[in-house]
Amino acid sequence: MTANQTGISTQAVLSMRSGGYYSERTYGAKQAIDKMLPVVQDALTPDPAASGILRVADFGAADGGTSRELWFKAFQALREGGDGREIAITYTDLPSNDFSTLFRTMQGLQGDEALAYQKQLDGVFVYGCGTGFHTQLFPSESLDFGFSATAMHYLSVKPCEISTHVHATGAEGAEADAFAEQARADWERILLARAAELKPGGRMVCLNFGIDEKGRYLGNTGGQHMFNMFDRFWKELRDEGKITPTEYERATFVQYYRTLEEFTAPLKDPSSPVAKAGLRLVDAFSTYTRCPYETRFSESGGSMTNAEFAKSLIPTMRSWSETVFLTALDGRPPAEAQALVDEFYQSYEDHVAVEPAGHAMDYIHIVVVMEKT
Amino acid sequence: MTANQTGISTQAVLSMRSGGYYSERTYGAKQAIDKMLPVVQDALTPDPAASGILRVADFGAADGGTSRELWFKAFQALREGGDGREIAITYTDLPSNDFSTLFRTMQGLQGDEALAYQKQLDGVFVYGCGTGFHTQLFPSESLDFGFSATAMHYLSVKPCEISTHVHATGAEGAEADAFAEQARADWERILLARAAELKPGGRMVCLNFGIDEKGRYLGNTGGQHMFNMFDRFWKELRDEGKITPTEYERATFVQYYRTLEEFTAPLKDPSSPVAKAGLRLVDAFSTYTRCPYETRFSESGGSMTNAEFAKSLIPTMRSWSETVFLTALDGRPPAEAQALVDEFYQSYEDHVAVEPAGHAMDYIHIVVVMEKT
Secondary structure, three states: OOOOOOOOOOHHHHHOOHEEEEHHHHHHHHHHHHHHHHHHHHHHOOOOOOOOEEEEEEEEEOOOOOOHHHHHHHHHHHHOOOOOEEEEEEEEEEOOOHHHHHHHHHOOOOOOHHHHHHHHHOOOEEEOOOOOOOOOOOOOEEEEEEEEEEOEEOOOOOOOOOOOOOOOHHOOHHHHHHHHHHHHHHHHHHHHHHHHHHHEEEEEEEEEEEEOOOOOOOOEOOOHHHHHHHHHHHHHHHHHOOOOOOHHHHHHEEOOEEEEEHHHHHOOOOOOOOHHOOOOEEEEEEEEEOHHHHHHOEEEEEEEOOOHHHHHHHHHHHHHHHHHHHHHOOOOOOHHHHHHHHHHHHHHHHHHHHOOOOOOOOEEEEHHHHHHH | OOOOOOHHHHHHHHOOHHHHHHHHHHHHHHHHHHHHHHHHHHOOOOOOOOOOEEEEEEOOOOOOOHHHHHHHHHHHHHOOOOOOOOEEEEEEOOOOOOOHHHHHHHOOOOOOOHHHHHHHHEEEEEEEEOOOOOOOOOOOOOOEEEEOOOOOOOOEEEEOOEEEEHHHHHHHHHHHHHHHHHHHHHHHHHHHHHHHHEEEEEEEEEEEEEEEOOOEOOOOOOOOHHHHHHHHHHHHHHHOOOHHHHHHOOOOEEOOEEEHHHHHHHHHOOOOOOHHOOEEEEEEEEEEEEOHHHHHHHHHOOOOOHHHHHHHHHHHHHHHHHHHHHHOOEOOOOHHHHHHHHHHHHHHHHHHHHHOOOOOOOOEEEEEEEEEO
């Protein structure tokens, strides 16, 4: 449940590498979010005559880093449009989230002060909420606007292990059905919670990992298939006897990439509980954001070697996926588990270094805009 | 800025010792807070006919542990009184606060589940705010009730070093004046911020370390004087040449214990900015809470030795004061600084073990109840 594409906090990244490395690591996710500004501004039109408090939320926001510029620009546009309403923004995530970094960056105590909207703009108040977004997080009909980026592909529970693959995109039969059903039930709960929270006329914009109309999704946009690569090298460890069949199975991402149809179904069906709760579909579409690592490699004019590309690409995948593989090895001594996971990612990197063509982590997002009637 | 009397998070304590130890460490602070229930309930009277959202805040709340039972009982009384309003409670503290523990305990994911009001009661929503309470933290006239315990003796800045003592309670002349003036200015800022946030008719209850009508305050209630003991053993290190005169001076607590008169002055003076902002005094009084360590020793009937008492008392003082002495030694190798601070507390402990009479950390709180007109 992290809006940060890399799945690790800005603080962690900042402490690991230089600022430039951090910018690159979150560049793709941030680009995808920044593209949402017109959609957000469509919902947050300046109204110089409006009174009361504007209450907004960012669901599954992690440390708020990737969406900060979006919010800054949206709030700035309100002020420039003569809308002086006080703004209360609440960032939600799991209790373990790094709320301290979030609070510091919004106040300009850390990171780029120019984007610290709590400091730069008048009348903006920032809060955190450490409860998962599958339940109602705000009082009924109290929210003017909701936003969420790259968070809702995480399922509330793992419905089963996937015996033949690591990710639901590669699951088959009853296992695929179980994931689809869990995702359907979770999405319905998410929408019902938002329907309860939103004021009449309030909008919610969801930007989420999903499968587009061409069947594309994160790391699978026509070239090599990232999740198949994960599965291939994890299977290799099993087939070589280095991990057990159970350990192979347990590496199952608790994620589901919904199609645009799956995202919109409860909003389109007038008999659904979601429609009855008053939530209607405004718009839905997919977006494509090219992998910044592959772009840099392609545009390097040969000055970047294959090995350098592989060494830059794999860590970004590793940062958000490693925990799945480490958890699958629970019960082994930590050093032993770490060595196996190191070997796994090294195999992937070696493979890319030999033949880099088609390897990338392009982003596919499904955008869903909805409104409480 | 911590409501936790011991100045360390419950998580830190829990990881250090057993649950029983934790309970004892926060027992005094929690007792003082629990005594506030009638005052809180006076402000949060159940109203079965009321509509809208009840918005409350706990300022400088740390991990929320010491005030949790108070809030649980206050919310439970509302429900039992037929008041079904949805409740939004926001805990404020500095960005570095342990909001994760706070969110987990309120949801019943950690600690005593019976007091996890977010789980036990319907329609209660919990938030965090990581901005210091010297500025406005909530939209104007949006708060129904505010509470704060053992937080506002911390000053926003250190006005000067105290050259002849470690604490403002022992300061003299211009130094004492500088602390009093900083405390006055801070308290005015705090009250103006709360005046802006509270709805008309909304109340704020402040329970803070201060000096009572008998001149008593934390650790100085007629027996031995805790801050004088701190000063005595810190001076000893200086006089023995173990720390420099500058290091002696730098051990200055950024705290001020206001008298009841200082707390109430801006609320009583109709020409003050605070009174003009619409904040009026409802009630002010002092409370005394006996030191749980001294109580246990006194009631042990001789089964607890002097040394055991000293060994139990000093760590609770150390937990919230150590950072002041360590910071004063900035520039020394950490191990060297730690050894000096160890020696300092050991001197205090040895002193208590020889002659325990009168040593205690009794609590004195000044309670201020105010209302926005």
